[in-house]
Every structure is written in C-alpha cells, then in structure tokens.
Amino acid sequence: MTASEALTADPDGDRVRAVVTGIGVVAPSGIGVDAHWRTVTGGIRRTGPITLFDPTGYPTRVGGEVPDFHPAAYVDTRQLVQTDRWTQLGFAATALALADAGLPDRAPDPYAWAVILASSSGGNLFGQRELQRLWGGSSRTVGAYQSIAWFYAASVGQLSIHHQFKGPSGVLAAEAAGGLDSLAHAVRTIRRGTSVVIAGATECPLSPYALACQLRSGLLSDIDEPAAAYRPFDRAAGGYVPAEGGAVFVVEERGHALARGARIYGEVTGWAATHDAVHTGPDTAGDPAMYARAMRLALERSGSTADEVDMVVPDALGVPRYDRSEATALRAVFGDRPPPVSTHKSLTGRAHQGGSALDAATALLALHHDTLPASAGPTDPAPGCELGFLRAPRQPRHRVALVCARGFDGFNSAVVLRGAPPAPRSAPD
Structure with a gap:
C-alpha cells in the first residue's frame, strides 16, 4: 500500500x-x-x-x-x-x-x-x-x-x-x-x-x-x-x-x-464554525466558550481526540485581551497541558482571511516534511498566555494538526488536518 x-x-x-x-x-x-x-x-x-x-x-x-x-x-x-x-x-x-x-x-x-x-x-x-x-x-x-x-x-x-x-x-x-x-x-x-x-x-x-x-x-x-x-x-x-x-x-x-497518482499533502478531516452572537465593542475580546466549541466540534467531526493533536496553529492576533481569550479557549479544550502551539504570524504580519489560509498551508507543509516548526515567539509569554509554545522543531507523532482562526465581529473557525504518511527516510551512505 x-x-x-x-x-x-x-x-x-x-x-x-x-x-x-x-x-x-x-x-x-x-x-x-x-x-x-x-x-x-x-x-x-x-x-x-x-x-x-x-x-x-x-x-x-x-x-x-x-x-x-x-x-x-x-x-x-x-x-x-x-x-x-x-x-x-x-x-x-x-x-x-x-x-x-x-x-x-x-x-x-x-x-x-x-x-x-x-x-x-x-x-x-x-x-x-x-x-x-x-x-x-x-x-x-x-x-x-x-x-x-x-x-x-x-x-x-x-x-x-x-x-x-x-x-x-x-x-x-x-x-x-x-x-x-x-x-x-x-x-x-x-x-x-x-x-x-x-x-x-x-x-x-x-x-x-x-x-x-x-x-x-x-x-x-x-x-x-x-x-x-x-x-x-x-x-x-x-x-x-x-x-x-x-x-x-x-x-x-x-x-x-x-x-492520477497525485502526491497528497494531507486530508481535511474535520471542521467547525461558531459565532459569538454579541456586539463587538472596543473592550471585547471574543467569546472563548464559542471559540472552544468550534475547536471541540472540529475534533469530534474529524474522529480525532485532543491527545492526538500534534500541533495547534492559533489565530495569534497580538492584542493582549484577545490573546488571553484565545489561550483560555485552548485550555478549555485541552486542559492545563495543551499540545505544542506554533505561530508564525509575527514573521509575516496578519493577512486577514489570507493569513488563516497561510496557517493551514504551514500545518500541511509541517506534516509533509515530518517536522513541526518552532514557534516564532513569544519571547516572554504574557500572564494568562502560558501555552506550550514549540521552542524547537520536532517530529509529529499522530500527524494531526488543529488550525484555528477568529474573524472580527464574532466569527470562530477550526480545521483539523491529517497528514499523509511521510516518505521513507533515505538510509545514510
């Protein structure tokens, strides 16, 4: 096979x-x-x-x-x-x-x-x-x-x-x-x-x-x-x-x-979208409960458990109250020991809908290369944002990634990606 x-x-x-x-x-x-x-x-x-x-x-x-x-x-x-x-x-x-x-x-x-x-x-x-x-x-x-x-x-x-x-x-x-x-x-x-x-x-x-x-x-x-x-x-x-x-x-x-013998990066196995259904004001930060619900539903529909997730790619807005809200949602889904979190938006900027698509590309490439890339920060996690940020590359165990995104005015989405088995590694000469 x-x-x-x-x-x-x-x-x-x-x-x-x-x-x-x-x-x-x-x-x-x-x-x-x-x-x-x-x-x-x-x-x-x-x-x-x-x-x-x-x-x-x-x-x-x-x-x-x-x-x-x-x-x-x-x-x-x-x-x-x-x-x-x-x-x-x-x-x-x-x-x-x-x-x-x-x-x-x-x-x-x-x-x-x-x-x-x-x-x-x-x-x-x-x-x-x-x-x-x-x-x-x-x-x-x-x-x-x-x-x-x-x-x-x-x-x-x-x-x-x-x-x-x-x-x-x-x-x-x-x-x-x-x-x-x-x-x-x-x-x-x-x-x-x-x-x-x-x-x-x-x-x-x-x-x-x-x-x-x-x-x-x-x-x-x-x-x-x-x-x-x-x-x-x-x-x-x-x-x-x-x-x-x-x-x-x-x-x-x-x-x-x-x-047609195509090369396969991975499969979209689960997804979910929720909405906060409240007005977004100058002091709001999104509803972590509805955000967490999107993550849970995506995992459930994918047939994956929280323990199988090798890496989470978060929305990573960079606004303190939104970052704390996202960390709260991740802890609600994964407990006090969430899977490795890796974000690279600080390297490229936030491209709105293009940015979440780029996050999905990063996750698929990580599974394709059999390498979870280190997170580009944070250097000093803010209070309430102490997640398991990936500090060094590592190999995935289950080849499952969860990509999360939030849109302004209450949109929440999550997608579960399962990578194709890696190509056999060449033996050294």
Missing part, C-alpha cells in the same frame, strides 16, 4: 473524502511553498516599512508585503487592467497550486471543477485609485472596471472565467475565519460530487483607505521597529501588523487524486 493509499483508506466504508494535492503560497514569506517553508523554519522576519503607498502620517507604518511580486508573470494585459492587486495575488497563488498538484491550467471537465475562496475587504488599491480620480481628477469619472474590481467576489469570478471552473463556486465573508471556512466548504462540495475545488484566500489591505478602516478598530500596532511591532501572546504585545497575500489549495476527491 502506498502512502497515499494508506492516508485515504476509509475504515467507514464508501464515505467520500477530500485531500489536498496542491498548495500555492504568495505571501510576505515568499512566492511558492519552498520559500514559505524556509521562512517558517528559519524564523526569518519578513515584515518591514510599507512601500505600496506612503504611510507617513499614519500611526501604523509597518506591514507585510509580498517580495518581488510581478503581476504580469501571472496575469495577462487584459486582466491586469481589470483587476486589483488582491485578485492578481489570487491568480498567482492558484497557478502555483495547480502546478504543484500537477493539474492543467484549464479545467478539462469544467463542471467538475469549482473555486471557493474567502474574502473580506475586496479590491482596495483599485478602488482607492478610481475614487481619487473621481473626486480629484479633471474628468470626474471612474474606469469601467471599478464596478467589478473592488467587489469582494471579484477573485472567484475572474479565476472561474480564466481557468474554466464552472462547478458550484462561491465566496465566503468571515474575515480571518474565512480562510478556514473555504476549506470546509471545499470538502462539502467534493462530497456533493465535484472532483476538484480551489480553496483558500489572498488579501491586500495595504492602501490608505484600507489602513484607515483597520485603524478604527484600535487593534493595529503603532511600533515602527519590525522586530517589536507584532508579538502575539507576549508581554510586549501591542497589536497586529497588516499584511497582504495568502495561500490557495487544490482540494481533490481522493479517488480522483489516486487515479
């Missing part, structure tokens, strides 16, 4: 299961899975001064930008003028995911392929430019594509057209939680008969308008030193650093993947 067959052997009979066969990363950590993995395992900080616009005069001037991103390498001239950078990042991540999965750029059976991505703020840079032209230019007009480029479903629409994904497609809006929700909806879509689903998310919240909107929350860091600006769960935590980018996945029906 091959590693892929061992992963997908179904003890429950003929229940349809979904596996991840491709990952496309376009993030501050780099372009492609190899660049991202080097950043994570090397603990390399990729945040720095915002350059996409002049942030002088804003209290937050540090962000996470995708390095050396050239949209023309992934998007043709016609699409370039129709789309925002956020969608262009999505084009790049999708192309990389398809190539990583060994699938063609165009769906050979369009109605058997779909795309379900998450979104939150849409095409900010495009909208900013057009509105400035409307109110500041002599023509007092906007371009024809303003009506579609800013729209939160623009990336799904453009990818569906370009790649001929004509199956049941959609877009999810749950802020950072959406990156995980997209994986859950991809599995549901697979179980309803679709062979291949593109899932995940990208984001580009780095524009004057987008930054101003985020600043209203009071949750952003105002520290100019990148190494100190974003420190989740640390005594010195003072807010998050905004970032662009994210990750896109090829989620595939297991029989379809096995029939």
Whole structure:
C-alpha cells in the first residue's frame, strides 16, 4: 500500500473524502511553498516599512508585503487592467497550486471543477485609485472596471472565467475565519460530487483607505521597529501588523487524486464554525466558550481526540485581551497541558482571511516534511498566555494538526488536518 493509499483508506466504508494535492503560497514569506517553508523554519522576519503607498502620517507604518511580486508573470494585459492587486495575488497563488498538484491550467471537465475562496475587504488599491480620480481628477469619472474590481467576489469570478471552473463556486465573508471556512466548504462540495475545488484566500489591505478602516478598530500596532511591532501572546504585545497575500489549495476527491497518482499533502478531516452572537465593542475580546466549541466540534467531526493533536496553529492576533481569550479557549479544550502551539504570524504580519489560509498551508507543509516548526515567539509569554509554545522543531507523532482562526465581529473557525504518511527516510551512505 502506498502512502497515499494508506492516508485515504476509509475504515467507514464508501464515505467520500477530500485531500489536498496542491498548495500555492504568495505571501510576505515568499512566492511558492519552498520559500514559505524556509521562512517558517528559519524564523526569518519578513515584515518591514510599507512601500505600496506612503504611510507617513499614519500611526501604523509597518506591514507585510509580498517580495518581488510581478503581476504580469501571472496575469495577462487584459486582466491586469481589470483587476486589483488582491485578485492578481489570487491568480498567482492558484497557478502555483495547480502546478504543484500537477493539474492543467484549464479545467478539462469544467463542471467538475469549482473555486471557493474567502474574502473580506475586496479590491482596495483599485478602488482607492478610481475614487481619487473621481473626486480629484479633471474628468470626474471612474474606469469601467471599478464596478467589478473592488467587489469582494471579484477573485472567484475572474479565476472561474480564466481557468474554466464552472462547478458550484462561491465566496465566503468571515474575515480571518474565512480562510478556514473555504476549506470546509471545499470538502462539502467534493462530497456533493465535484472532483476538484480551489480553496483558500489572498488579501491586500495595504492602501490608505484600507489602513484607515483597520485603524478604527484600535487593534493595529503603532511600533515602527519590525522586530517589536507584532508579538502575539507576549508581554510586549501591542497589536497586529497588516499584511497582504495568502495561500490557495487544490482540494481533490481522493479517488480522483489516486487515479492520477497525485502526491497528497494531507486530508481535511474535520471542521467547525461558531459565532459569538454579541456586539463587538472596543473592550471585547471574543467569546472563548464559542471559540472552544468550534475547536471541540472540529475534533469530534474529524474522529480525532485532543491527545492526538500534534500541533495547534492559533489565530495569534497580538492584542493582549484577545490573546488571553484565545489561550483560555485552548485550555478549555485541552486542559492545563495543551499540545505544542506554533505561530508564525509575527514573521509575516496578519493577512486577514489570507493569513488563516497561510496557517493551514504551514500545518500541511509541517506534516509533509515530518517536522513541526518552532514557534516564532513569544519571547516572554504574557500572564494568562502560558501555552506550550514549540521552542524547537520536532517530529509529529499522530500527524494531526488543529488550525484555528477568529474573524472580527464574532466569527470562530477550526480545521483539523491529517497528514499523509511521510516518505521513507533515505538510509545514510
């Protein structure tokens, strides 16, 4: 039995299961899975001064930008003028995911392929430019594509057209939680008969308008030193650093993947979403009970126990009251000795829904490489945040990871990922 067959052997009979066969990363950590993995395992900080616009005069001037991103390498001239950078990042991540999965750029059976991505703020840079032209230019007009480029479903629409994904497609809006929700909806879509689903998310919240909107929350860091600006769960935590980018996945029906001999990263075995159902105010920090419920339900639906979880990848907002609330939720699920916790958002910044998708990519790569990466902090855990942060890499025992995310205004999501068996290690010469 091959590693892929061992992963997908179904003890429950003929229940349809979904596996991840491709990952496309376009993030501050780099372009492609190899660049991202080097950043994570090397603990390399990729945040720095915002350059996409002049942030002088804003209290937050540090962000996470995708390095050396050239949209023309992934998007043709016609699409370039129709789309925002956020969608262009999505084009790049999708192309990389398809190539990583060994699938063609165009769906050979369009109605058997779909795309379900998450979104939150849409095409900010495009909208900013057009509105400035409307109110500041002599023509007092906007371009024809303003009506579609800013729209939160623009990336799904453009990818569906370009790649001929004509199956049941959609877009999810749950802020950072959406990156995980997209994986859950991809599995549901697979179980309803679709062979291949593109899932995940990208984001580009780095524009004057987008930054101003985020600043209203009071949750952003105002520290100019990148190494100190974003420190989740640390005594010195003072807010998050905004970032662009994210990750896109090829989620595939297991029989379809096995029939073509695909390499399998892992399987989405359980998921859950809850909502706090209360108003989010300036002093609130999310409901740890509802957050914990999402984690428990995800584990229950996956058929995994808390003892089997090798690693938790948390939301890691970097705001003290939210960090304590998340730690409280984790202790409610796992007791006083939670499994190793590893977060790398301080290296890249928080890319909203793209950030939770990137966390899922990190977890899948960790299981694929048979290495749980050390957490990028905290250096000095804050009171109430004393979790089992992974201080050195180690091998997973059960090949199970729990990825958690919260979206502003009460969204909570959790996904359980089970890695494929590792490839046999080569014997030394």
